[in-house]
Amino acid sequence: MEFSYNWDWSVLFCTVQDVKIGCVAPYFYWIVEGFGWTIAVASAAWVIAFSWGSIIGILRTLEDPIWLRIPVVKSPVNFNTSAIEADNGVVLINIAWFLHGFATIYVTIFRNIPLLVQMFLWYFVLPEVLSKEAGMWLKRELPLPEYWTSVVCLGLYTASRVGEAVRAGINSITQGQHYAAMAVGLTRVQVYRYVLLPVAYRIIVPPLTSDFLGIFKNSSLALTIGVLELTAMTRQIDEYSYQTFESFTAATVLYILVTAIVMFVMRIVEGRVSIPGMISLGAK
Amino acid sequence: MLKKLGLLIVAAVAFGTVQPVEAGESRVLKRIQERGVVNMGHRESSVPFAYIDKDGKPIGYSMDICNMYVDKIRDTLKMPDLKVKLVPVTSQTRIALMANGTIDMECGSTTNNLTRQKQVSYLAVTFITGTKIASKKGSGIMEIEDLNGKTIGLSQGTTNEKAIKRVAEEKGIKIKIIPVKDHPQGWLALETGRADAYASDDVLLYGLISKSKNPAQFQVTGRFLSYDPYGIMVPQDDSIYQRLGNELLADMMRTGEMQKLYDKWFNPGPTGINMPISSTLKTAFEIQALPH
Numbered sequence: 001m002e003f004s005y006n007w008d009w010s011v012l013f014c015t016v017q018d019v020k021i022g023c024v025a026p027y028f029y030w031i032v033e034g035f036g037w038t039i040a041v042a043s044a045a046w047v048i049a050f051s052w053g054s055i056i057g058i059l060r061t062l063e064d065p066i067w068l069r070i071p072v073v074k075s076p077v078n079f080n081t082s083a084i085e086a087d088n089g090v091v092l093i094n095i096a097w098f099l100h101g102f103a104t105i106y107v108t109i110f111r112n113i114p115l116l117v118q119m120f121l122w123y124f125v126l127p128e129v130l131s132k133e134a135g136m137w138l139k140r141e142l143p144l145p146e147y148w149t150s151v152v153c154l155g156l157y158t159a160s161r162v163g164e165a166v167r168a169g170i171n172s173i174t175q176g177q178h179y180a181a182m183a184v185g186l187t188r189v190q191v192y193r194y195v196l197l198p199v200a201y202r203i204i205v206p207p208l209t210s211d212f213l214g215i216f217k218n219s220s221l222a223l224t225i226g227v228l229e230l231t232a233m234t235r236q237i238d239e240y241s242y243q244t245f246e247s248f249t250a251a252t253v254l255y256i257l258v259t260a261i262v263m264f265v266m267r268i269v270e271g272r273v274s275i276p277g278m279i280s281l282g283a284k
Numbered sequence: 285m286l287k288k289l290g291l292l293i294v295a296a297v298a299f300g301t302v303q304p305v306e307a308g309e310s311r312v313l314k315r316i317q318e319r320g321v322v323n324m325g326h327r328e329s330s331v332p333f334a335y336i337d338k339d340g341k342p343i344g345y346s347m348d349i350c351n352m353y354v355d356k357i358r359d360t361l362k363m364p365d366l367k368v369k370l371v372p373v374t375s376q377t378r379i380a381l382m383a384n385g386t387i388d389m390e391c392g393s394t395t396n397n398l399t400r401q402k403q404v405s406y407l408a409v410t411f412i413t414g415t416k417i418a419s420k421k422g423s424g425i426m427e428i429e430d431l432n433g434k435t436i437g438l439s440q441g442t443t444n445e446k447a448i449k450r451v452a453e454e455k456g457i458k459i460k461i462i463p464v465k466d467h468p469q470g471w472l473a474l475e476t477g478r479a480d481a482y483a484s485d486d487v488l489l490y491g492l493i494s495k496s497k498n499p500a501q502f503q504v505t506g507r508f509l510s511y512d513p514y515g516i517m518v519p520q521d522d523s524i525y526q527r528l529g530n531e532l533l534a535d536m537m538r539t540g541e542m543q544k545l546y547d548k549w550f551n552p553g554p555t556g557i558n559m560p561i562s563s564t565l566k567t568a569f570e571i572q573a574l575p576h
Contacts, residue, residue: 003383003384003385004311004383004385004519004520004521005383005384005403006402006403008402019399022399022402024399024446025446124469124472124476127476127478128476136477139476139477139478140435140477140478145478146462146463223440223465224465224469225465225469226440226462226463226464226465226469227463228440228463232440232463235376235440235441236440236441238376238379238441239375239440239441239442240399240441240446241399242379242399242400242402242403242404243403244379244380244383245380245383
């Protein structure tokens with residue numbers, strides 16, 4: 001197929017506004033700025049994704065009940081379910097059941113709604129369902145509304161994926177270790193803190209790397225709510241200069257560059273923290 | 285007598301070979317002839333230039349022009365069964381699809397400017413518009429100067445964005461800009477109060493108002509902040525193919541058919557856009573009605 005296109009790579013490096021050389025705006029700075037926003041959105045969202053995702057993942061592994069005792073003077077009935085028990089004037093509520101349920105619902109919702117739709121819901125729908133003052137605050141008072149909306153949205157979405165990785169990591173540890181830890185008298189928090197989590201996090205380095213790479217690529221969806229990140233800037237350069245292939249090549253190279261760095265760093269981390277005989281790095 | 289006959293034969297041969305020669309020298313016509321299909325790139329939400337009607341087919345002012353262009357190609361190539369393949373394009377894909385030879389024309393609402401002419405060519409100007417500001421009635425926004433300290437939604441990468449930023453800088457007006465992805469989102473930002481105003485080509489703003497839930501609530505005000513002449517986009521470096529389209533448009537402008545087509549879509553038009561022809565566009569039609 002024929003290809004009639006005038007290549008002009010210089011457009012990527014134009015720094016001064018000069019119509020004569022086809023530089024309607026300093027495109028080079030646009031790319032740098034867009035790249036900066038991509039990094040800013042992805043890294044801030046990762047902080048949310050990692051911390052909140054860890055909590056969600058842990059909650060999803062709560063199997064044993066944690067009973068909250070509420071003494072009631074007069075118990076109307078006696079019943080016994082996995083969530084609530086009523087027994088001779090004492091009501092017992094299983095907090096673990098509710099937390100586990102909450103985390104499961106969270107993962108189901110956030111993992112199954114397309115990210116593009118989530119962006120739209122956070123940015124356009126949320127301010128309308130809140131009270132008028134809160135909605136106006138989100139729309140007008142909040143500095144950089146599109147940035148913070150995209151960070152929260154991307155962070156909460158990726159948290160559901162990180163949560164699943166954490167859950168899988170904890171579940172992959174044999175029950176024996178859990179029981180052994182309980183047997184030496186560790187509390188439940190200590191079991192997680194000193195036995196389960198240190199092993200689980202090391203096992204899940206590879207899937208976490210994928211999610212971390214994913215957050216960089218998914219950050220491009222922030223352009224739909226007006227964050228001028230790398231892809232948005234690329235499109236803008238394309239619209240201004242009509243040098244489509246040059247601008248998208250620049251974006252491609254930058255995305256590959258940043259993901260390659262992430263992969264390289266995570267490889268080193270993986271090598272440092274791996275538990276001999278437990279992780280697949282040996283298969284490289 | 286023999287001499288005359290000879291001349292006749294020469295003339296006949298010459299006449300008969302005129303068309304293939306024309307197609308042969310034109311890259312685009314040649315490929316259309318080989319494919320037996322014209323690939324018509326079109327926009328899907330540029331009301332009323334090229335948009336999808338209730339039956340899911342693209343219709344509009346630009347679509348009508350493109351269909352006549354195809355008829356002209358049909359006559360020129362003497363291919364009555366020449367087919368049309370519709371290829372939906374967006375502002376992101378149109379240039380790539382034209383460069384790699386997928387589409388033979390782009391029918392929508394594309395501004396013809398000199399930067400873009402480095403990559404593509406355009407047929408004669410068929411519509412003239414410019415950047416204006418839409419806002420809610422009673423907001424007190426009449427001109428761009430009234431936007432000092434207020435927020436405006438701007439579609440990323442449009443000529444409107446460029447125009448507003450330039451004027452704001454020249455006049456030292458401080459406007460908070462909310463970049464939006466496309467017209468529907470820009471309009472949503474205005475409707476929900478996220479932005480005080482939305483700037484776009486005035487004809488598109490009237491189109492958005494006519495389709496909004498409460499058209500009486502909005503207004504389009506101010507002077508033109510940019511000059512945006514629209515044209516049908518065609519592949520570059522093919523003057524034979526381009527001339528064919530311009531011949532069609534010149535004929536239509538000369539006979540007044542162009543004015544009729546304009547009235548069909550804009551005055552008042554199927555979407556109720558209600559924009560009588562401007563004196564500028566009328567003059568443009570007169571100037572571009574080149575004689576044979």
